Each structure stands twice: as structure tokens, then as C-alpha cells.
Amino acid sequence: MAATKRPFPLLQPASISDPVAIRDNDWTAFRQLGALHDHWTLKSWAPGQSAFYWYLTFDDPALADLAERCQKSLADDGIDPVPLDGLHLTLLSVGRTGDVSDEQLAGIAAAARARLSAVAPFDLDIGPLTGSRSALRFSVTPWDKLLKLHRLLREATATQRPTSRLTNTAELRPHLGIGYINRPQNAATLVADVAALRDLPPVTVQVNKVDLVELRRDGRQYRWTDRAVLPLG
Numbered sequence: 001m002a003a004t005k006r007p008f009p010l011l012q013p014a015s016i017s018d019p020v021a022i023r024d025n026d027w028t029a030f031r032q033l034g035a036l037h038d039h040w041t042l043k044s045w046a047p048g049q050s051a052f053y054w055y056l057t058f059d060d061p062a063l064a065d066l067a068e069r070c071q072k073s074l075a076d077d078g079i080d081p082v083p084l085d086g087l088h089l090t091l092l093s094v095g096r097t098g099d100v101s102d103e104q105l106a107g108i109a110a111a112a113r114a115r116l117s118a119v120a121p122f123d124l125d126i127g128p129l130t131g132s133r134s135a136l137r138f139s140v141t142p143w144d145k146l147l148k149l150h151r152l153l154r155e156a157t158a159t160q161r162p163t164s165r166l167t168n169t170a171e172l173r174p175h176l177g178i179g180y181i182n183r184p185q186n187a188a189t190l191v192a193d194v195a196a197l198r199d200l201p202p203v204t205v206q207v208n209k210v211d212l213v214e215l216r217r218d219g220r221q222y223r224w225t226d227r228a229v230l231p232l233g
Contacts, residue, residue, distance in 0.1 A: 007171045008132045019125060019141035026130040026139045026175070030194070033187040039080075039134035039180035040220060050216040052094035052105065052227065054112075054153045057211050058087050058176075062203040063126055067178045070129050070136070070197050077190050079136060079179035080220040088224075089140060089176050092153050095164055097214060104160040109212055109228040111156035116210060119149065119232045126176055127202030129194050136179040136194065138202075146174045149210065182220065208232050 009029030015021040064084040071081040094100060094108065122145045126138045140146070150169045157166055181190075209231050213224035 007173045009173060012170070012173075013143075016143040016147060022141045022143060023128065023130075023139045027128075027198070030131045030187075031191055033131075033133065033191070036131075036181050036185050036187050036190060037134045038183055040182065042134045045217045050097045050214055052097060052100055053213050053215050053224075054091040054094065054157075055211045055213050055224070056089040056091060056207055057213075058089075058205050059085075060203070060205045063087060063205055066127060066200060066203050067138075069200065070178055073197055074136065074179065074190075074193055077193055078181060078183045078185055080182045081179045082177055083221055086221065086223065087176060087178070089146075089174060091146070091150055091172070091210070092157065092167060094157050094212070095161060099164075100161070105212070105227060107160040108157050109230065111159045112153055112210070112212070112228075113230050115152040115156055116149075116230050116232055119145075119152065121206055121208035121232045123204050123206055125202040125204050128198040128200060129178075130175075130198075131190065131194055132175075134181045135177050136181070136190075137175040137177040140174045140176055141202075143174055145207075147172060149207075153210065180220065 009025055011025070013021040013025035064087065067082070067087060068084055071079070124146070125141045128139060130137060130139055147169050150172050154166050154169060158164075209229055211226050212228040212230070214227050215222060215224045
């Protein structure tokens, strides 16, 4: 597996249900980085490329306020902020649009809808701020229900794409990004600036739906169109 495809943090936390263990694992991994990378080079997309993803999206004023406060505090740190109406949690890549037919996409959505009908809505805590090799992001806790959701969506996607390389659930590291690093830089300064924001309290959001989106890159941000919105429960 290429270095850019390895999960970050590389290792799972000691517990997928304990918020302290998850947050400590995220922060320890970020603090140990020596260098940070330009996201747009590290995660290169061809011109006009688009792809299908399973997303969790959020329309929560408290979350938007927390993200905006952090973004403004780090405005001089070489960060391209995620638009506040573009906050999301990536669950699973389905495949490039040219590799997935409309019929397959409809089949994936139908298979997922059947599986998600037995999953009740649940809450997540978003925060505190941390980072990765090329992005700033909030820790998300707990993970147990998110990993279950990933398994179900992976099963549903595999009904139509059985030979594709779908991310294993053990490789998922749930997080919510708020900015992309836009230049190579030493990690120490940004780690220190992020540390000063980690006392901001997390916010609680409800997960009551899953989005199947068609994702594109517009300049230095990601935008998407919903192809299916599936309620939980």
C-alpha cells in the first residue's frame, strides 16, 4: 500500500468506544509528524475527475461555529478552509464515475437502504482539533457505530462492485476535516497553533442519514451533488 493510502493514524486507538482513547490516538499521531504536505499535490486528481462516495454531512450551527473559529485562528498557517456548508465525514469511496454505471449506483443505493433500515440514528461528538499529514480535522467519537455503518455500506457497495478495492473497515479512521494544508511545511508551528485550540469543547451532532454523493474538486475545495440520501431507521 502506498504511503499516501495508509490510514492516519496508522494504528487504531486502544478502544473504538472510549472518546479519550480515540482523541489521544489522533493527537499523538499528529504531534509526532515532522513534516506536512501540500494536500492538493499529495491527493492529486485529474482535470474533470469525479467519483462516488458515501458521506455523512452536517447542517449544524454549533459545528459550523466551531469550525469557523478554528479556521480563522489558523488563517496564516497555509490552510485552505473547508466551506462551512461543505463539512463532511467520509465513510467510503465507491469508485470513479466512469467506472460505476447508473444501474450499479441504483443497485448500491437499494442494497444500502435495506441495510440501513435497521440502524437507529445516533449521536457523535466532534472535536477537539487535530490534524494529519495534509489536513486539519476534528476528532470524532465514538467510532463503534461508525465502523458498523462502514461495514454495512461496504457490503452494499460490494453487491454491485465485487471486484473493486473497497477500503476495509479496519482501515477507516473517522474524522471531520476543516482545512487542507496548501504548502509543504515543518509540522512544529502548526502543531503548536492547533494545541492552543484544543480546549474548545466538542459539539454533539446527530447522524440520521447517509449520503451517496458525486464528488468533484473545484479549485482548492471539494463539492458534491447528492445522488441518494438514505435515512437511518
